[in-house]
Amino acid sequence: MPxxxxxxxxxxxxxxxxxxxxxxxxxxxxxxxxxxINKTTFLISLIISTLAAFLLLSHNFSIILTAFFFIGASFSVIFPYIESIAIEKLKEKYGQARVFGSFGFMLFGIIFSYFKINFIYVFIILIILTNITSLYFLEDKSVKKEKESINFLIAWKFWLALILMQISFGGFYNFFTIYNLNHHIPKEINGWLWAIGVIAEIGIFLIQHKFIKKFHPLFWIKLSILLTSIRWFMLYIFAGKVIFIALSQLIHAFSFAIFHTSALLYLSKIYKNKTLAQQFYAGIGYGLAAFLGSIISGWLYGEHLFLYESVIAILGFLIML
Structure with a gap:
């Protein structure tokens, strides 16, 4: 925290x-x-998130709490709106656009690790720049005003598997570095292990359009969940062994990149209201499940953490079968 x-x-x-x-x-x-979700709600969300960003300069707990909530709520409209346009226009080539986000994440971590700077200022600037760039999508004609609601029952296996998949990431995001340090892997090596995952993610985003359309999105979703379970199991049985942990990080290409693209393609096939479907995908997967995953990983933390996470992920795979 800053x-x-x-x-x-x-x-x-x-x-x-x-x-x-x-x-x-x-x-x-x-x-x-x-x-x-239309251009009006999209514009309102841009304005709210921009104003909320400036509230982050406050030292008042309630104001900061409110600011983060409104930023989260605004992004829950902004990003699904943009991604619905991207997936509609690019289809299987969506990953080539998504790669810039992965590259930016890695670049941010590398560059700012060398500077002593208050990250709140950086965060505010990035929010403003993101919102200014997002104005480009206001005139896009491919966003249809769909009012149809979302029926979770027609894809209940996917939604439940999504929750279990993202819960299993709790231990990774919260304790991967700590877990490795406790097994005598230096912090410098940990930085490279994180980078391997991002590089694998970027690489697969760039080439996935060449093969992802050869199978139904559900095939890739199932495969990604299965490989994710194997990934966590590798962290458990090869704790402290850098080579095997590095190999497990390569699976991030499936755990995130292939899974994310396939999930968006799947949702765009089965729901008419694509933007709302993607809102719930982000809200359930990276909202509710991420929140639960963080809490559960804290309860489970110990030598068997990634064994438990592997079991949670494999349950998602079995449900999809």
């Missing part, structure tokens, strides 16, 4: 602040059972 916040809030308060993003991402889609 030094600016750690000087004013307790660890418990900081944890609550960060929880607002996934909670907002989960709750916001339910508002659109009756409302329509």
């Amino acid at each position: 030094k600016m916040y750690s000087n004013f809030f307790t660890p418990a308060q900081i944890g609550i602040i960060f929880s607002m993003l996934p909670i907002a991402r989960f709750l916001t889609p339910f508002l659109f059972f009756k409302l329509t």
Whole structure:
């Protein structure tokens, strides 16, 4: 957490602040059972997230909490709106556009690790620049005003598997570095292990359009979940062995890149209201499930953490069968 916040809030308060993003991402889609995601709601979301970003400069806990919630809620409209356009126009080539996000994430981590800077200022600037860039999509004619609601029952296996899949990531995102340090892997090596995952993700995003359309999206979803379970099991049985952990990180190409693209393609096939479907995908997968995964991983943390995470992921695979 930025030094600016750690000087004013307790660890418990900081944890609550960060929880607002996934909670907002989960709750916001339910508002659109009756409302329509269109250019107006998209523009309003851009304005709200921009104004909320400036509230992050406050030292007041309630104001910061409110700001993070509104940023999360706004992004729950902005990103599905943009991604629905991308998946509609690009289809299987969507990954070639998504690669810039992965590259930016890696570049951000590398560049700013060498600078002593308050990341709140960087975060605010990035939000503003993202929103300015997003204005380009306001005039896009491919976004249809679909009012049809989402019937979770027609794809209940997918939604449940999505939850289990993302819960299994809790241990990885929260404790991967700590787990490795406890098994005597230096922090410098940990940085490269994280980078391997991102590089694998970028690589597969660039080439997946060449093969992903050869099979139904459900095939790739099932395969990705199965490989993710194997990935966590490798972390368990090869704890402390850098080569095998590096190999497990290569599976991130499937755990995130292939899974994400295939999930969006699948949702676009079965739901008319594609934007709302993607809102719920983000809200349930990266909101509710991420929140639960973070809590559960804290309960499970120990020598058997990634064994448990492997079992959680394989349950998702079995449900899909």
